Amino acid sequence: MRELIELVRFPFMDKMYFMEKVQTDKTLCKCCPDIVTETLRNHVFPGEVQSPRTRPRRASGLREAVVVIGGHESPSISSYTIMMTYSSTPSNASCVPVTTMRADNGHGFAVAVFGISDIILSIGGPSGNVWLYQAGLDSWSELAGMNTARDYHQVAVLQGKAYAIGGRISYSPLHITAGVEVYGRSLNKWAESVPLPQPRYRHATAVLDGSIYVIGGRDAENNPTSTVYRFNPGNSLWYAPSNMPERTSHVATAVLNGSIYVAGLHSKVLCYMPHEDVWACVAITGSGFRCSMTVFGGEIYIYGGNYDNKGISEVLWLNQQDKSLKQVGSMPKGLFGHGCVTILKG
Template sequence: MMAEEQRSQASFHFSHNPHAGSLLQGLQELLSNNLLTDVILCVSGKEIPCHRNVLAACSEYFRAMFCNGHRESKENKVAIHEVNPDVMQLLVDYAYTSQVTITEDNAGKILEGANFFRILPVRDACVTFISNNLSAKDCLQMMQVGNMLSCPDLEKNARSCALKEFTAISKTPEFLSLTKDQLITLISSDDLNALEETVYTAVMTWINHDTRKRKKEMRELMELVRFPFMDKLYFLENVDRNEIVRKSCQDILTEAHTCQLFPGEVQSPRTRPRHTSGLREAIVVIGGIEEEDTLHHENEYNDSITMTYSAEPTELSWTTMKQLVDLDVELDPVPVAGLGISDIVMSSNGFSVMLYQPELDSWCDLAPMIHLKRTDHKLAVLYGKVYAIGGREYFHLLTSVEVYDRSQHKWTEGVSLPEPRCDHAVAVLDSSIYVMGGYEETSDGMRKTSTVYRFSPGDSQWQSMSDMPMKGGHITASVLNGSIYAITGKPPHVLCSFTPGDDSGVWTTVASGIRESCGMTTFGGKIYILGGKEGNKGSSEVVCFDPETRSLECVGTMVMGLFDHACVTILKYC
């Protein structure tokens, strides 16, 4: 009977919503009448009566002070030295009212005080207010404040403002007080909104402000000025004639000359455009196989050409470019190379050599090669000329190299390879063409090789270099920051890097687990590996290799799974 009575008892949950406001109002009345106050904050001669429990409830700093047995928890008066009286009063008023008025004049001081006393809502409100009112006059100062107070949001927002207003901030006294690392953070950014002439002038001004201490930093800073995008006349008159710059940065200036004469042929951090230029890097994927039919020897070929600007591409971020009907996609992969900053030259066989111009979205025919049935070759571009290297005619492997001169619209015989080669990789680095791996001819057919050759225009023959760590056929290579990256070996493949040296260079294995028959190119200062073979189908996965961390990360997908496709990076106005 008692159990039934207990189950039937009524209940009512009461919640008085205005209670919190009434409580604050009551605390304000107690404070204004100096009732029950138990501590006085002494700030530069000003005494501010308070309640310990209110301060402790509002501030992590005061909670630690009053709740952990420190002497201040028992003292009637507590000295505060970290803020001025006005800011302390505003923060105490906030504790009792939940309100504070932030202005341009007091925002910085309130931020410092709220950050020190760990009154986080006020700190965050100050960060928002300052971030919304940043300008060229104060963004460098706020960048320093954000760093000093460990406020990453403020530091980030102030840096963004500095990047946007770089031309103006580079003329301020605060700019001259930047540390080298802070200056590097700004001028290394793709988001820097300034002409390269302005960047160069700003760097020189910063160095000349304290030449004795800063002249040793010139080389490191000049590596971040993107001279290839500088006005040619300005470069010749203001940079190339500066003896101090020439002495410490001769190779950088030589690179700039090469880029101006032969756009698109040099790959370095300085050849990547800033966003303000209107140019953006774009990855182009050409042809490939979607699925392999090993039973009937009929593959499902992809005849599309797609492009993306995205560093983390999704299926929707790719756009389809103008398709070439005559493109022989049943070559795996189609030989391609960038010509200039945006044009792409393709050779589906020796007879059909085409040029795609993305800015016009149009195709045109180039002169046919001398070897009309050349296949499984590779293309490279150096000093404005296209090199068709190796390959085969039917089952006969070629040592032949042909060179296309666009001004004469014809191919001529070049310096032949030391041995026949097909399905190899090629790369252009430091004004030399490298041929790596592929298949070599034997008495009973073909076999994979790891040999490497180098050729520079003017040489009478190819020079042998250090072999790759592993043999590989159907391989690919790209150039990034002074090194060649090649994918080779037995499936799963490895990613190796080659660094030229005084002798024959050094190879290093940097990553493993790479799919066979993948595509590779450079993008955003990293190596992008696209697709590859999974069983008898192509993968759509896009993997990024970061040379700084030496890590592989999946960053996106292609429109479809592909293998044996071609990849190239171009610059395109958007």
Template sequence: HAGSLLQGLQELRSDNLLTDVVLCVSGKEIPCHRNVLAACSEYFRAMYCNGHRESKEHKVTIHEVTPGALQLLVDFVYTSKVTITQDNALKLLEGANFFQIQPVHDACVNFISNNLSDKDCLQMMHVGNVLSCPDLEIRARSYALKEFASVSKTPEFLSSTKSQLIKLISSDDLSATEEVVYTAVMTWINHDTDERNKDMKELMELVRFPFMDKQYFFENVETNEEIRNSCQDIMTEGRRCQLFPREIESPRTRPRQASGLREAVVVIGWINEDENTVGRNSCSITMTSDAEPTSSSWIDVTELPEGFEGDCEYPFPVAVLGTSDILMSDQQDAWLYQLELNSWSKLAQMNLERYHHRLSVLYGKVYAIGGTDRDNTPLSSVEVYDRRQNKWTEGVPLPQPRYCHAVAVLDSSIYVMGGFERENTATMYRFSPGDSQWQSMRDMPGVGEYVTATVLNGDIYLAGVQSSIYCFRPSESGGVWSKVVSGILEDCGMTVLKGKVYIYGGYD
């Protein structure tokens, strides 16, 4: 019945019988039936059912679509069929979007999405945005991200807008090396230097220089005078990341999918088999590796090294050297795990036997800070490990002894917070290489035992003080503390992954 009805309406239109409106576009006239148009198009339904001026007119002039597109849309209304081609797809989509004819709209989006090319994907990103077609915009953007290396060489890329470029080069899903990204940005800027030079810093902030080939960075980026003048802070960060990977936390230190690198949280400790719980000595870190991506479940990476005793009561310290090498220590021993080799190696012993100390990495050197000796006497001493020499040397001592404290690295400085001396302490100190002593900072909001810290977006997040997480923002006047959330476990693991703080284990 439905098919017969549709065929009958089409015959009436073809014979110009009972038609009550004529659609006019660029001199072309298309006779139609108002009720048929209103039944298939929200645009015409609103026009004829809401008392608009056009509802009383026999001829309605259409300005928003081409004659060819309008004819195809009217044919679809009467036949439920339309032929979409490379030549008419875009005009047909614009018409279907304007008249709100959803089946044609969806068919056009699907056709265009399945026939994207290097030359038109950026245009279709724009069309999807302007026409409020999120599916088209997303699929065109996905194509441009996947084929960025070739898309960036087209004339259409040079004509793209800054906002389009930012959407691409800011994405973790961009499938291109950072050398390609940098070259594309510079090519886009140089296409219209008078207008685009002012955007250089904003765009260069999205190039992930830490993952650029070191030789390319030093030979092509650092030698560019324009970049040195306008992006000095970014260049400083990039240079430091090239020399000392993983020591800086910023949006540029997060690997893209195409790099083959994945960030992962590693929890180091052991299981209390009698109670089937994770021991309090579990710690967490974030490292970067080229391991295959895994599911969201936890997997075993390796066993602790043979001969490593650890401490049954307190967490043992760990740190990341480079991007994926894990260093941990206990008593006088230090161990290095190399992910690529899946092997542990024993390093030079520390000068002092330490328990409950902390490790921190700055400028490629490992700092063993505080702790206690075998007699449980708190230590203020600091040792510094040089990997190239495999040697520990004496560092600048803390102003007061402490153990079970928290450490964090921010803005080329090491921060030490809380812990014990003879009793809980709330003091905080900062140290930068080259300083002759540790600098006092603003005390924590309360004393902290078994405190843990990590860094995110230029702030230090601290757990273990008054069962809460506090945020510390450094300043020349000593810094400011603010409470973030209450009800947090103490003696927990804490790290950052993809812009979020993760907490593991601990006790209430």
């Protein structure tokens, strides 16, 4: 039994899944308690901030990579390219195309990291198709489609499950849903979950401390909102933390050091601290509308955005000491409405 367990890469699991399924398993804890304890104490799980001590070493064959997915160069020109870079100062040379999207259209899709290097892509539009890109194999596989097709929704991964949250069902007449579906990879099936307190689309999501946060977005009347909802899968309830300081939609989020950062506002970057239930301004300069945001090397980076109906190529680094955004690189082309995630890859 022990020899078999030593072959399992527990740090690649979602931390909450590890704690609920592995740490509580009496057989595992009895035969190899040191492995379970050492994993929880010393390893970095997907979605956690990696310190210099625990960040994957090159010798392990894994390192962080930023993946930029789809988007628009202009309102009439969509991009279906998926690019990858290992650099904190990306350039035309370091941003390498790796594949193209499996998409019916270039808008309204949602992406999230599934595990450590797989990316789940929920296609926007009437098809409801969902794809999984395995970066380690550079291959695509089609997953079960959602029960309710939607666009401008979000996908969040928690405890080994993917949640499709909110979205737009139809454009004319406008129909926005509060519906939430949850996907289990083992069964390859979507099931209805607890709906949002109110319908939302063009919102943002973040996963932190075993909860899913839904931030901003537009309501059923197409008005921007400032609401924040938090979902606890333990008791299947939605809670209402403090609202954002302003109403907005199409913002981007990233999680770092126990806080949620929000970009895509005109003149600032915001930070929500759940333990204090407080919002703060951490940068007094803004980023492009419909930008994307990720954590790389323990720092926050903002990719692209919309300026005057054109995609911008700048990659910005959040300097929290002087509350500014500094350009540190650029993408090969200007993009907005794209996805951006960080994975671990060999």
